[in-house]
Amino acid sequence: DARVTQTPRHKVTEMGQEVTMRCQPILGHNTVFWYRQTMMQGLELLAYFRNRAPLDDSGMPKDRFSAEMPDATLATLKIQPSEPRDSAVYFCASGLVGGNQPQHFGDGTRLSIL
Amino acid sequence: GENVGLHLPTLSVQEGDNSIINCAYSNSASDYFIWYKQESGKGPQFIIDIRSNMDKRQGQRVTVLLNKTVKHLSLQIAATQPGDSAVYFCAENRRGTSGSRLTFGEGTQLTVNP
Numbered sequence: 001d002a003r004v005t006q007t008p009r010h011k012v013t014e015m016g017q018e019v020t021m022r023c024q025p026i027l028g029h030n031t032v033f034w035y036r037q038t039m040m041q042g043l044e045l046l047a048y049f050r051n052r053a054p055l056d057d058s059g060m061p062k063d064r065f066s067a068e069m070p071d072a073t074l075a076t077l078k079i080q081p082s083e084p085r086d087s088a089v090y091f092c093a094s095g096l097v098g099g100n101q102p103q104h105f106g107d108g109t110r111l112s113i114l
Numbered sequence: 115g116e117n118v119g120l121h122l123p124t125l126s127v128q129e130g131d132n133s134i135i136n137c138a139y140s141n142s143a144s145d146y147f148i149w150y151k152q153e154s155g156k157g158p159q160f161i162i163d164i165r166s167n168m169d170k171r172q173g174q175r176v177t178v179l180l181n182k183t184v185k186h187l188s189l190q191i192a193a194t195q196p197g198d199s200a201v202y203f204c205a206e207n208r209r210g211t212s213g214s215r216l217t218f219g220e221g222t223q224l225t226v227n228p
């Protein structure tokens with residue numbers, strides 16, 4: 001089965017440190033999404049890409065978060081500097097644009113900022 | 115009082131019973147709907163989808179019903195099994211100026227008792 005792969009699965013670090021989360025979308029998918037899940041807010045869209053171009057990152061705090069797709073097989077989400085309130089599970093999802101297709105999720109990166 | 119986080123609606127059923135999970139959506143222009151299942155420590159997993167030109171769709175042991183008049187979506191699980199215990203999310207696809215995006219409901223915790 002094709003899967004979205006996220007690394008690392010878990011990350012614990014001190015506030016102020018840079019955090020990089022990686023995602024390998026399903027081969028052939030042309031849209032990539034980053035979500036954050038917390039008990040307080042549920043599942044929130046942070047950013048999404050179509051054909052590697054950022055289409056919407058309005059859900060992302062721009063001062064510390066950045067999302068990129070250096071190539072079709074890698075998407076990254078960086079936080080610099082990290083803060084305790086960034087602690088959450090971050091999910092990547094990929095899909096196909098057009099024709100109403102479901103997004104497929106990875107198993108997430110559980111991030112804890114101390 | 116202090117907000118300690120989302121209080122997920124819960125549904126508890128006996129093994130072998132049928133389960134019905136409900137979802138209200140907000141945007142009458144949404145044209146595509148998806149149900150996801152999320153088990154502990156994993157990402158949301160696609161279960162079934164339905165387009166707005168349909169009112170019912172069946173899968174293996176699952177059926178999704180769509181009532182556009184009252185903006186209501188339901189997921190029916192037949193002969194519920196302990197492995198069905200999870201949080202279930204509905205998602206609606208909204209078209210905007212920067213493309214389509216999914217908006218997720220708060221989720222329902224399904225517990226199946228043996």
